[in-house]
Amino acid sequence: MAGAANRIVALGERVLGAPLPVRVRAWDHSEAGPPGAPLLVIRNRRGLRRILWRPGELGLARAWVAGDLDVDGDLYEALDVLAGLIWESDPDGGAPAFGGAAASGPGWLRGALTLAREPEAREAVAELLKLAGPGLPPPPPPEEARRRTGLRHTLSRDRKAISHHYDVGNDFYELVLGPSMVYSCAYWQPGGTLEQAQHDKLDLICRKLALREGQRLLDVGGGWGSLVLHAAREYGVHAVAVTLSREQAAYGRKRIAEAGLTDRVEIRVQDYREVAEEEAARSATVRGRGRATGGPYDAISSVGMAEHVGAARYREYADDLYALLAPGGRLLNHQIGRRPLADEEAYSVDEFIDAYVFPDGELAPVGRTVGLLEDAGFEVRDVEALREHYALTLRAWVRNLEADFARAARLTSPGRARVWRLYMAASALAFERNRIGINQVLAVRTPESGTSGLPLRTRAWQADADADSERA
Numbered sequence: 001m002a003g004a005a006n007r008i009v010a011l012g013e014r015v016l017g018a019p020l021p022v023r024v025r026a027w028d029h030s031e032a033g034p035p036g037a038p039l040l041v042i043r044n045r046r047g048l049r050r051i052l053w054r055p056g057e058l059g060l061a062r063a064w065v066a067g068d069l070d071v072d073g074d075l076y077e078a079l080d081v082l083a084g085l086i087w088e089s090d091p092d093g094g095a096p097a098f099g100g101a102a103a104s105g106p107g108w109l110r111g112a113l114t115l116a117r118e119p120e121a122r123e124a125v126a127e128l129l130k131l132a133g134p135g136l137p138p139p140p141p142p143e144e145a146r147r148r149t150g151l152r153h154t155l156s157r158d159r160k161a162i163s164h165h166y167d168v169g170n171d172f173y174e175l176v177l178g179p180s181m182v183y184s185c186a187y188w189q190p191g192g193t194l195e196q197a198q199h200d201k202l203d204l205i206c207r208k209l210a211l212r213e214g215q216r217l218l219d220v221g222g223g224w225g226s227l228v229l230h231a232a233r234e235y236g237v238h239a240v241a242v243t244l245s246r247e248q249a250a251y252g253r254k255r256i257a258e259a260g261l262t263d264r265v266e267i268r269v270q271d272y273r274e275v276a277e278e279e280a281a282r283s284a285t286v287r288g289r290g291r292a293t294g295g296p297y298d299a300i301s302s303v304g305m306a307e308h309v310g311a312a313r314y315r316e317y318a319d320d321l322y323a324l325l326a327p328g329g330r331l332l333n334h335q336i337g338r339r340p341l342a343d344e345e346a347y348s349v350d351e352f353i354d355a356y357v358f359p360d361g362e363l364a365p366v367g368r369t370v371g372l373l374e375d376a377g378f379e380v381r382d383v384e385a386l387r388e389h390y391a392l393t394l395r396a397w398v399r400n401l402e403a404d405f406a407r408a409a410r411l412t413s414p415g416r417a418r419v420w421r422l423y424m425a426a427s428a429l430a431f432e433r434n435r436i437g438i439n440q441v442l443a444v445r446t447p448e449s450g451t452s453g454l455p456l457r458t459r460a461w462q463a464d465a466d467a468d469s470e471r472a
Helices: 004-016 045-053 056-065 076-088 107-115 117-133 155-166 168-177 194-207 226-235 246-260 272-288 311-324 351-357 366-375 389-405 405-411 414-432 462-471
Strands: 023-025 041-043 069-072 214-219 237-242 265-269 298-305 327-336 379-385 436-444
Touching: 004 023, 004 041, 004 117, 023 117, 045 056, 045 069, 045 107, 045 117, 045 226, 045 298, 056 069, 056 237, 056 351, 056 414, 076 414, 107 168, 155 246, 168 237, 168 246, 168 389, 168 405, 168 414, 194 311, 194 327, 194 389, 214 226, 214 272, 226 237, 226 246, 237 246, 237 366, 237 379, 272 311, 298 311, 311 327, 327 366, 366 379, 389 405, 405 414, 414 436
Parallel strands: 023 041, 214 237, 214 298, 237 265, 298 327
Antiparallel strands: 041 069, 327 436, 379 436
16 A cells, blocks of 8 residues: 555645645655655644645645644755745736745645636545545644734734734744844845844944934834944934833843943833824924924834834824924834735735734835835935845844754744744745845935935945944
8 A cells, every 4th residue: 555645745746737846754654756855744644634624825834833744854945846836926926925936836726726626636635635534624733823803903903913923032032033132134244144234234224314422213113122222322312112012122121221221222112103192292282382393203213113014004104203203304114025916906915924923914015115105204215125135134043043943942832933933934035036025215304495414425324334344
């Protein structure tokens, strides 16, 4: 009798209507599939049931997170190949937010959708279900976000979404991110280290914002406080960072105290909308006394936060940040973007990312982001694409995680550690393949006089950084 792997490969190819591009090892230790191809390990029948009951990305992800599915060998190579099973090539030129190479075959999703009208495929699925064993669909792993109710991007729902991702243990994030505790794209030089690249990214943001001693900086989605600490220590600003993660805030406050900067840096557990509401109330009081006023901040940074805002709320987000800036103040918006679609209404949130990584997160093309910032009144002065830098950053984080994976699993949970390994590796491929990008948008609340305050050569901050590097 043929081993389980032989039957899975043969039946799977009947379902897909194409050769399976991976090799399979099953729970009975049998192997089948093309020699030398990435090796997919199905550890038990439950893993096969997960894949069959939810064909496509989410079924594979659930099996992976639960430990029912694994890859023996190079994870990046396996994800590159598996992308062809999970996604279709988009005839409109769009691309999935998650995964590696472009899909070129019929795809697992199409195979699933054609079962109803393809007798041979129906028979193959029936055989696979028999091989997977009896039973109802296995419940999702506990790491999957709970079913959400109510409107997207309300304050209460956003708090829960942020907590799902960020409140998983600061020790775990220290292991993955390294001493910098910066959870966003670094700014690399050839042969550089992660720590140096993160330092350079923080400094690049400060240079673009033209921070000077005594200015007020607001960092929206301030994480563990790395940017406000750098800005206060190196540029002498007074800084406020806001985050919805209580674990991040506690960690950041401890760092501030240890650095002796509590008189200049504050971290609040607060939403950007609450900051804007407080300032609107204060401004109304000031105007009532006959004094004109702008926002209280000379500069605002938003680094890796805008992806949580949502399309429906983005104009409100842009309006709020504009109102919080003083005339002439600068905004640095550092945000992941996706490729545009011919039909933007067809965009849907990635299943795995939504269920396990960033619940309710949404990506938009950079052109739409720029347009909404301009609609709010900003003058957009510079857009810098850092796509390759994020790929390098993610690969560095994956190396950190893989180097001490057993400890990472103890610090959070085995499933959570597997989620992070999968999402970071797949995202690295997505950046490398130009499926998604990352952009720093520099915008100014330009006053009526039209004086932007920017240098004639807008890359002056880069020239300054290069000169400093050469002198070091």
